[in-house]
Amino acid sequence: MAEDVKSRIDENVKNNKIMVYMKGTPDFPQCGFSAHTVEILRSYGFPFASEDVLADPAVREGIKRYSNWPTIPQVYIDGKFVGGCDIVHELHERGDLEPMLKSAFEK
Amino acid sequence: MISPEEIKETLSKAIPVTLVETQDLTGGGDHWQLIIVSPAFEGKALIEQHRLVNEALKEPLGDQRIHALSLKTFSPAQWDKLGS
Numbered sequence: 001m002a003e004d005v006k007s008r009i010d011e012n013v014k015n016n017k018i019m020v021y022m023k024g025t026p027d028f029p030q031c032g033f034s035a036h037t038v039e040i041l042r043s044y045g046f047p048f049a050s051e052d053v054l055a056d057p058a059v060r061e062g063i064k065r066y067s068n069w070p071t072i073p074q075v076y077i078d079g080k081f082v083g084g085c086d087i088v089h090e091l092h093e094r095g096d097l098e099p100m101l102k103s104a105f106e107k
Numbered sequence: 108m109i110s111p112e113e114i115k116e117t118l119s120k121a122i123p124v125t126l127v128e129t130q131d132l133t134g135g136g137d138h139w140q141l142i143i144v145s146p147a148f149e150g151k152a153l154i155e156q157h158r159l160v161n162e163a164l165k166e167p168l169g170d171q172r173i174h175a176l177s178l179k180t181f182s183p184a185q186w187d188k189l190g191s
Contacts, residue, residue, distance in 0.1 A: 069154075082152075082153075082154060083154040086157075086177060086178065087153045087154055090153060090179065091153060
């Protein structure tokens with residue numbers, strides 16, 4: 001992965017309490033999994049940043065290497081890779097997502 | 108295409124499992140939902156639990172015998188909490 005892509009991802013992940021790499025934008029998601037992930041995050045009301053991987057092929061490939069995870073969307077909370085749509089959905093269902101988000105914003 | 112028995116066998120060779128439930132989501136034998144309970148998941152974030160499973164099923168995932176995988180993973184403690 002090119003160094004500039006990696007450092008851009010690094011910065012986004014570290015400077016945003018919640019960072020989402022997705023297909024499309026939160027208002028116009030281009031994939032059902034990205035849409036569902038954003039819908040869950042929005043339900044908590046915390047602000048989050050996002051980047052559209054469809055707009056940049058280098059980021060689309062780079063983010064998969066960065067996390068060593070093959071699919072998009074990818075959600076990062078408090079600088080840590082949390083998972084994709086499945087995992088965010090599951091954490092939400094189990095009631096584990098809210099405490100994670102809260103503690104990220106309390107720091 | 109893969110059989111539920113083969114999924115269970117492949118998994119249990121890689122990690123200790125106390126429960127594996129398989130559901131063939133499309134009837135085609137290549138889209139699976141798995142419920143897995145394993146002591147290997149204890150104290151691990153969901154993403155790490157899923158990584159363990161993906162690693163264990165690397166071969167059938169790689170050669171497309173499993174085309175899509177939906178996972179629900181639990182440590183024994185998480186599983187017990189769910190039942191109570």
